[in-house]
Amino acid sequence: MKSILFLPLVTLSLAAPLEERKCKPTCTSYVANYDDLPFNDGSANPINLYNNLNYTTFQVDAYDGFIPPTSFSNWAMAFGGSGNISVPKSDRKKTFELNSFSYACVSGVPQPECRISIWGFKAHGQVIKRDITFPRLDPGHPIEDFMMNRTTFNGQWKDLKSVGFSIARADNGGDMFGGLALDDLGYEIVERPCM
Ligand SMILES: *[C@@H]1O[C@H](CO)[C@@H](O)[C@H](O)[C@H]1NC(C)=O
Ligand SMILES: *[C@@H]1O[C@H](CO)[C@@H](O)[C@H](O)[C@H]1NC(C)=O
């Protein structure tokens, strides 16, 4: 008699952890360095679905003797200064958490201080924003003085579906007439099987 009474209780307590295990998110870390992607000089080099993220307007671009990529020899370049990096729409269960990247505004020497606006579009519609700057580049420097800068992102930059970028002059908001280069983009892809 006793064992029959206990049975439903036992079944319940086993079923809950099993369900939890099935729904547990999986998390995979990446550092996108673009160095294994083909680059053909003189043609468009779109970045299509690279390490689980897709790129709008950003292209593969190779070191040309000016600012060196932090990992050789490619970086991702948005030639007009704005672009998006997103989880493909078809990957409903995936989001990403942005950790870090190297960046440079690339319009030559001299160039004014550059403001880079970054929007994070989250899975549930929330939009977050952050501005960073890349310093002005003045003539009279050896080429070695020009390098990418690097930044890290706090824990707010998670549950992302897309990250959008645009650049402008930091002093007056005017056009930079240049590109935005990114390299060594660190992020985690989170997949929620029960999302
Ligand atoms: C990636 O983005 C490009 C450009 O926006 C688009 O043409 C392509 O269909 C996208 N690929 C995926 C897998 O979503
Ligand atoms: C940021 O970039 C500027 C211009 O290339 C460079 O002079 C400076 O050393 C960089 N700073 C860091 C911390 O990398």
Ligand SMILES: *[C@@H]1O[C@H](CO)[C@@H](O)[C@H](O)[C@H]1NC(C)=O
């Ligand atoms: C990036 O994508 C979001 C969502 O699809 C869109 O609203 C935004 O305008 C895009 N931004 C850029 C700079 O392409």
